[in-house]
Amino acid sequence: MDGDHLKALTLFGALLLSMPLSAAQLNLELGASSRTWQTEQLLKHPQVQTITITNDVSYKRDMSYRAVPLAALLTGIKPDDHLQAVALDGFAAELAAAPLLDTQGARAWLAIEDPAKPWPPLSEGKHSAGPFYLVWTDPQAGNISPEQWPFEVASIKRMAPVAERFPALLPDPALKADNPVNKGFALFQKNCLACHRLNGAGDAQFGPDLNIPFSPTEYFGADFLKRYIRDPQSLRQWPQAKMPAFATTVLPEGDLELLVGYLKHMAGRKVKP
Known part of the structure; x- marks a missing residue:
């Protein structure tokens, strides 16, 4: 692409951004x-x-x-x-x-x-x-x-509820409703499902699948995974990073433990898309 074409595209982009809404x-x-x-x-x-x-x-x-x-x-x-x-x-x-x-x-x-x-x-x-x-x-x-x-x-x-739309996200049905893994599943829906799929299930188009081919619990040490969720940029820095930090005011320490527990559980329940 020559300089004139590049300049024209740049001006066109600037014009689009400056146009009234x-x-x-x-x-x-x-x-x-x-x-x-x-x-x-x-x-x-x-x-x-x-x-x-x-x-x-x-x-x-x-x-x-x-x-x-x-x-x-x-x-x-x-x-x-x-x-x-x-x-x-x-x-x-x-x-x-x-x-x-x-x-x-x-x-x-x-x-x-x-x-x-x-x-x-x-x-x-x-x-x-x-x-x-x-x-x-x-x-x-x-x-x-x-x-x-x-x-x-x-x-x-x-x-319809997430559990009905995407059964591949479900923990072991033998677990009781108040099991910590089911509590972690609820937190996964709230905090992760907008950006990530798991077992290929979900509507997200942004972040990677969190179970296929590997769960982050399989390649992150537990402490580093929690640190990554708390502040992704503290471990991996790149200009286009979109994952937000999850402070304790948003995701208390006990909830973070439950969320990681769900991911660990699902690492043993892989379902290929």
Whole structure:
């Protein structure tokens, strides 16, 4: 490619990033109460308000948004339902409905990017977190993980539970419901499944499979695996790394033990995709 062509592509890319935002739509696929919302409609929602998020997970600083309580949009959804938030890039966050419906403690909000007042890019050369971004006030009250902050959200769907959709993820059925491995499975769904598959099962398109061909428990020493989950960049550094750090406020030490216990258990239950 000659210099003129390269310069033209660079200018075109800069032009795209500088173009004014257009309105977007959010698809809520909730069964009988499904609905499509336009940006303008959400910005005029009767419950819309300005909220401040302290140390925003994606922007790494305090941010203010026009936002609607997510519970106000989840018509017909019950606490024991299961939802999936799908981003424009295919990221699929698995979300238990109960925390999304809470009005006390950790509270979920749909932040709406106003085309007239666009949000800053997430990093140089990148887009913003818009057009829609699931954010939380007081996230520490609910041990909300980084995977529960999907940005560039395009749709929110009611889905069958993960265990029904992906039986290859299930621990040994002989284990009792309160077995630590089953508790670790629940934590895996909350913290890992948005980016990783296991035994080829899951909707994730980002991180590697965590069991095929090998589980990280088979090639990481236990202490180093925990350290990697706590702070990936402390062990492996590269510019395009996307795995977030899981602080003790998000994943307490006991929960980390349970999560690693599930991965160890599943290393003995490999199912080739």
